[in-house]
Amino acid sequence: MAILLVLEGHFLNLLPLEAGRLGVDVFFCLSGFLMSGILFVNSQPLPTFYRRRASRILPAFVVFVLVMFGLSWWQGRSFTGTELLATLLFCGLTYRRSRGFGVAMCRSVISGP
Numbered sequence: 490m491a492i493l494l495v496l497e498g499h500f501l502n503l504l505p506l507e508a509g510r511l512g513v514d515v516f517f518c519l520s521g522f523l524m525s526g527i528l529f530v531n532s533q534p535l536p537t538f539y540r541r542r543a544s545r546i547l548p549a550f551v552v553f554v555l556v557m558f559g560l561s562w563w564q565g566r567s568f569t570g571t572e573l574l575a576t577l578l579f580c581g582l583t584y585r586r587s588r589g590f591g592v593a594m595c596r597s598v599i600s601g602p
Contacts, residue, residue, distance in 0.1 A: 491512045491515040495512035498512060524538075
């Protein structure tokens with residue numbers, strides 16, 4: 490249902506309300522409900538929970554980023570290794586906004602100590 494609302498808000502815009510925003514809200518509510526059920530009802534330890542989530546999310550994220558950067562390179566768009574690394578470390582938006590890296594973690598990881 491959440492995905493359909495988001496798609497309706499992006500492509501059709503037939504409903505007299507902000508369907509895309511409502512879809513995102515529904516997604517976050519369902520996601521929070523499911524995660525809290527895993528954590529509290531099943532009593533799964535927090536490190537195990539995050540390890541399992543990372544093992545599912547990070548491989549797909551890395552493949553997605555590499556494909557997008559590969560397609561950009563193939564189309565002749567230039568980018569730096571620093572931009573690729575900033576994107577992989579979730580610092581890409583901070584890197585683009587201010588080439589000075591407003592976030593300390595990004596500054597130390599990308600440009601060195």
